[in-house]
Amino acid sequence: MKITHVDSFILQSSLTQPFAYSQGWVKGRSTVVVRIRTDDGLEGWGETFSVGLQPPHIGAAVIESALKPLLLGKDPRDTEVLWQEMYVRTRDYGRKGVVIGAISAVDIALWDICGKAAGLPVWKLLGGAFREQIQCYATGFFRPGGQGQAQEMAEEALRHREAGFSIMKVKLGFGLQDDIQVMNAVRGAVGRDTGLMVDVNHGYGANEAIRLGRALADMNPLWLEEPVVPEDLNGYRRVREALDIPIAGGEAEFTLYGFRDFINAQAIDIAQPDICLAGGFTALRHINVLAMAGGVQVNPHVWGTAIGQYASVCMVAATPLTNYALFAGQPLFEYDTSAHPFRTALVEEPLEHKKGWLSLPDKPGLGFAINQDFFRQHAQPWHH
Numbered sequence: 302m303k304i305t306h307v308d309s310f311i312l313q314s315s316l317t318q319p320f321a322y323s324q325g326w327v328k329g330r331s332t333v334v335v336r337i338r339t340d341d342g343l344e345g346w347g348e349t350f351s352v353g354l355q356p357p358h359i360g361a362a363v364i365e366s367a368l369k370p371l372l373l374g375k376d377p378r379d380t381e382v383l384w385q386e387m388y389v390r391t392r393d394y395g396r397k398g399v400v401i402g403a404i405s406a407v408d409i410a411l412w413d414i415c416g417k418a419a420g421l422p423v424w425k426l427l428g429g430a431f432r433e434q435i436q437c438y439a440t441g442f443f444r445p446g447g448q449g450q451a452q453e454m455a456e457e458a459l460r461h462r463e464a465g466f467s468i469m470k471v472k473l474g475f476g477l478q479d480d481i482q483v484m485n486a487v488r489g490a491v492g493r494d495t496g497l498m499v500d501v502n503h504g505y506g507a508n509e510a511i512r513l514g515r516a517l518a519d520m521n522p523l524w525l526e527e528p529v530v531p532e533d534l535n536g537y538r539r540v541r542e543a544l545d546i547p548i549a550g551g552e553a554e555f556t557l558y559g560f561r562d563f564i565n566a567q568a569i570d571i572a573q574p575d576i577c578l579a580g581g582f583t584a585l586r587h588i589n590v591l592a593m594a595g596g597v598q599v600n601p602h603v604w605g606t607a608i609g610q611y612a613s614v615c616m617v618a619a620t621p622l623t624n625y626a627l628f629a630g631q632p633l634f635e636y637d638t639s640a641h642p643f644r645t646a647l648v649e650e651p652l653e654h655k656k657g658w659l660s661l662p663d664k665p666g667l668g669f670a671i672n673q674d675f676f677r678q679h680a681q682p683w684h685h
């Protein structure tokens with residue numbers, strides 16, 4: 302089997318209601334989708350994660366100009382060989398950022414093809430599912446009005462409860478005083494039996510993050526996510542040593558090398574690689590092994606379109622427990638509840654949680670069919 306086509310597409314839309322997180326105002330959602338075809342007539346799909354503030358075109362340019370020439374004519378089932386080839390050939394200008402995001406998209410598409418060729422879901426090829434029902438937590442609490450929205454956040458928390466979520470993650474990083482008001486309002490609204498994580502999107506320095514963690518300690522957060530910038534591994538370690546709250550991070554980190562540094566620095570309890578950014582299935586398998594040996598639990602980050610969601614649910618199913626116990630908490634699926642036109646419309650059957658839980662897709666490959674009409678209308682093919 303040989304790769305005959307590697308095509309990149311840009312999906313971009315502006316939001317009617319922009320929203321803030323600690324790093325800026327999100328005014329649109331965008332992504333780069335890659336479609337790989339083979340001489341057997343198989344087709345695989347992948348996505349490179351685009352944060353709200355990132356121009357998608359740079360990812361498409363990397364796929365088109367740097368990766369495609371390495372892939373044409375190769376056997377798409379050679380996932381590890383092709384990952385190494387893409388990494389090695391881009392090493393001197395890649396290693397992190399958009400180049401690895403582009404490799405991620407290609408790798409996801411290759412695994413989709415492998416699954417379709419074998420007639421098996423990707424989670425089966427990854428070694429099988431540790432869990433066939435996956436609990437979701439609601440990600441949301443973005444701020445259409447910026448600061449001073451504690452009441453609205455409490456109302457949002459109640460909506461998530463009503464939708465069936467018993468775990469949710471609150472966006473913080475809007476200033477300590479605002480953060481504490483929000484958390485008091487949210488905890489007051491949902492009571493003690495709802496699990497809450499907090500995420501500051503690296504909006505603080507280590508001292509502020511420690512002060513925040515201490516102020517929230519009696520609210521029992523399940524984790525504190527991205528307390529400081531990803532470059533500040535000493536800051537991460539200081540926060541982790543000062544607090545009893547588990548520290549999570551890694552959505553802005555890449556490949557086994559980036560996670561090796563995080564794990565060796567004793568910076569995190571929970572590693573959060575994004576499959577559409579950190580290097581795809583192949584890289585997340587490397588990271589799983591490192592994390593397990595380093596005493597860190599992996600719980601992937603998810604903020605993509607339907608393609609990223611399907612890929613992530615396969616990966617979460619196949620992620621082992623680092624600290625096994627009969628009644629251990631399992632890796633959770635990050636269920637984005639913010640506005641994203643491509644999260645549902647891009648595929649025929651979007652992933653929909655049922656009372657906060659997802660079932661594993663059982664079709665070959667990633668498990669979805671692209672909504673061809675929607676795709677033709679919205680996807681812009683990328684050319685040089």
Ligand code: CA
Binds near residue numbers: 500502526527552
């Ligand atoms: Ca996050």
